[in-house]
Amino acid sequence: MTIAIERAAPKDAYDIDDILTACFPRPAEARLVKQLAIDGDLVLALIARDEDTQAATGMVALSKMHVAIGGDPAPAVALAPLAVLPDYRRTGVAEALVTAAIDEMRQAGALLMFVLGEPGFYTRFGFTPESAEGFDSPYAGPYFMALELQGGLPCGPRGLADHAPAFAALSEDA
Numbered sequence: 001m002t003i004a005i006e007r008a009a010p011k012d013a014y015d016i017d018d019i020l021t022a023c024f025p026r027p028a029e030a031r032l033v034k035q036l037a038i039d040g041d042l043v044l045a046l047i048a049r050d051e052d053t054q055a056a057t058g059m060v061a062l063s064k065m066h067v068a069i070g071g072d073p074a075p076a077v078a079l080a081p082l083a084v085l086p087d088y089r090r091t092g093v094a095e096a097l098v099t100a101a102i103d104e105m106r107q108a109g110a111l112l113m114f115v116l117g118e119p120g121f122y123t124r125f126g127f128t129p130e131s132a133e134g135f136d137s138p139y140a141g142p143y144f145m146a147l148e149l150q151g152g153l154p155c156g157p158r159g160l161a162d163h164a165p166a167f168a169a170l171s172e173d174a
């Protein structure tokens, strides 16, 4: 099986919805991505496809964040959600999605990518809790990690790291 990672187009909305509904026990993640799109906060969604069948096998979304360093805004995105259909897991689809997301955001000039997830999985891409430390976020803690996409950060104290408003509903549903 060969997997291709593509930028999701509007026509992929149903595939993304199907993947998220199948991968999470609650509808909150599928709703999150729809709301991010409605609010104009979705920066990029990537979709993984089986090249032979064209079946959608996984997805990742990147959304706008409001982040401040030294009192100045810093371009930053949140990686969430990430999902791969059960039949396609443990073959590197998620890894390919995260790697492609990092490449895209690095080229776009983003400074930071934040994620809330398993350190054992995300540290392999360079995410660290230390890079997220000191930012003011309700998600702060050992699972809150960041990746410095341009190899460093401006000087100055770390301030807000606010996710897009659609994430508030995700916490309410938890």
Ligand SMILES: CC(C)(COP(=O)(O)OP(=O)(O)OC[C@H]1O[C@@H](n2cnc3c(N)ncnc32)[C@H](O)[C@@H]1OP(=O)(O)O)[C@@H](O)C(=O)NCCC(=O)NCCS
Residues within 6 Å of the ligand: 023, 024, 080, 081, 082, 083, 084, 085, 088, 089, 090, 091, 092, 093, 094, 095, 096, 117, 120, 121
């Ligand atoms: C978490 C999730 C996205 C991982 O997807 P995946 O495609 O299976 O991930 P990958 O294959 O890239 O890597 C996962 C593991 O498989 C391993 N793996 C990758 N290729 C492999 C292969 N060819 N053979 C065996 N194992 C392999 C990786 O090393 C990794 O191992 P580890 O994390 O246990 O050390 C998927 O399980 C999922 O959708 N879960 C439900 C939703 C969720 O929890 N999302 C994350 C929070 S937003």
